[in-house]
Ligand code: SF4
């Protein structure tokens with residue numbers, strides 16, 4: 303059994319905020335929860351969880367045969383930069399804080415360095431992940447990174463839920479940490495503050511109503527959701543902004559400029575770009591990850607304009623109202639009707 307202390311020290315020298323270890327046993331509780339959400343129809347039609355082998359998805363030995371340990375990591379993305387957006391002359395759409403930079407990519411690169419150390423020191427075979435489809439949050443809980451908040455995010459006592467998660471799966475046996483036993487207690491602020499009432503019971507999100515999930519789902523947004531969409535271009539953090547566990551978190555220095563896009567973007571510009579121009583401008587940010595649907599980003603921009611109601615954008619909305627794409631045309635007409 304390898305002592306985790308040396309691995310942690312090297313990881314912290316590489317600049318990773320927190321490192322914990324757990325075993326590579328399957329995450330049976332997570333599989334149960336996913337199956338429940340499938341049965342209840344809580345996933346979006348584009349997510350296809352029902353087509354997957356859920357038990358296999360919750361077993362990291364499927365991605366690294368012979369896996370024995372998981373090195374779980376997190377990186378805090380809270381900085382003291384302001385999340386303001388200009389909604390006057392040039393209406394801007396807000397971008398969720400975790401997307402201002404590509405923290406996943408930054409953490410993945412740091413974890414790759416740590417994986418290199420594991421190879422040299424212990425001849426370990428590894429697989430590195432961040433923002434992936436392995437069960438990242440259950441890994442974080444079982445390794446002791448944090449506990450599940452009722453908003454289904456991982457909360458760490460130092461960084462709150464302002465963290466991205468990453469992992470190294472390794473075929474070596476490392477001394478594991480105990481699971482995190484924290485919980486939200488009597489608090490239910492996020493349940494009350496969610497603008498679309500997407501937290502239907504503690505820890506369970508109806509992803510068909512969650513703005514964060516809908517950001518990348520392509521379709522016409524239901525009127526009640528579109529009305530509370532505000533000026534969002536990408537993502538939602540209302541259930542984090544309102545969480546008391548996040549109040550005292552100390553802002554961290556900016557460590558990586560990889561994929562920087564900032565807190566907002568001009569909606570006019572987004573709606574005037576081709577997909578190629580968009581992917582070039584936001585290259586290396588998760589807003590241009592291969593699974594991001596550019597038409598959904600445009601739909602978001604149209605809905606945001608409908609909520610901002612700046613008369614100067616009417617010609618742009620009129621143009622989109624005649625678009626060949628029925629979802630964009632309908633979203634533009636919804637926005638015009640809001641004036
Ligand atoms: S991300 Fe936004 S919409 Fe989704 S649960 Fe949190 S507050 Fe609700």
Ligand code: SF4
Pocket residue numbers: 451452453485486489490491492493541544545546547
């Ligand atoms: S707002 Fe309260 S209930 Fe929700 S995650 Fe934070 S501590 Fe938990």
